[in-house]
Amino acid sequence: MKATGDRTKAPTGDPDPCSVSARITEEPIQTDRLLDLGSRADGALLLFVGRVRDHNDGRSVARLRYEAYAEMAERELEAILREAADRCQVTRIEAVHRTGELEIGEASVAIAVASPHRAAAFEASRYVIEEIKKRLPVWKREAYADGSDAWVRAASDGPPR
Template identity: 45%
Template sequence: MEIVIQLTEQPLQREQLVAAVAHSSLGGIVIFEGVVRDNARGKQVRYLEYDVYKEMAEEQIRAIVITAGEKWGVERVAVAHRTGRLEIGEASVIIVVGTPHRAEAFEACRYIIDTLKATVPIWKKEVATNGEEWVEG
């Protein structure tokens, strides 16, 4: 399985991630892109800050992707997550999953993002008009 993992302060490049996954053997490529929104839990969000334990996060993301590969026949995956300060509208995470068939690509992509948000050591601070707080994924 081909796996690309990026944890970066630089803006995410969707086209490059899709190109890293695309292959003639794949019939389904699913892209999930999470973007910073201007509100959360009744608050007006100004921006987000992400922090990460990089080595552990990369290891855990790789394990999640391998599990998805075993369950859904994933052949190629790219997972990219931003760190540092992100403005409203910027992509915080992009996941691209390639499988021979579309149903498996959807299932694997959902599993990867849900498991990543629940288990990987990436922390989010919401800076709102009325204060700031660290929140769970």
């Protein structure tokens, strides 16, 4: 699935040109492909990759399963990217969230931001990951080294009500 929004067919030099691309996928995330983002005007390219870690809350994690309300998650992710674009002077944002079974070390989420300057890229990337944690309808089930498994109860307050 892929939701792509292009607010900018404008020529270079437009004061607010930003296009966003949001994707929820069962396929492994090809993070190296995200390093092509942006243009010659973008002096900054920032890539954040969230990976499955081998422990959580003091327990040894063997693997994870992510479940998503995929249709809504893709739409919500695109809304988050648009908000980040509106807040920050960035040129292009692409974000991908993985679903299904993931092994330790695999990328669960990747956020790439291209921008003329670094500060805006850091700001936009931080906004996107924090909002994903709060709002994206995605859940994870951890399988532990001892053979048990459990849904992860989020620390976040959840979406605005």
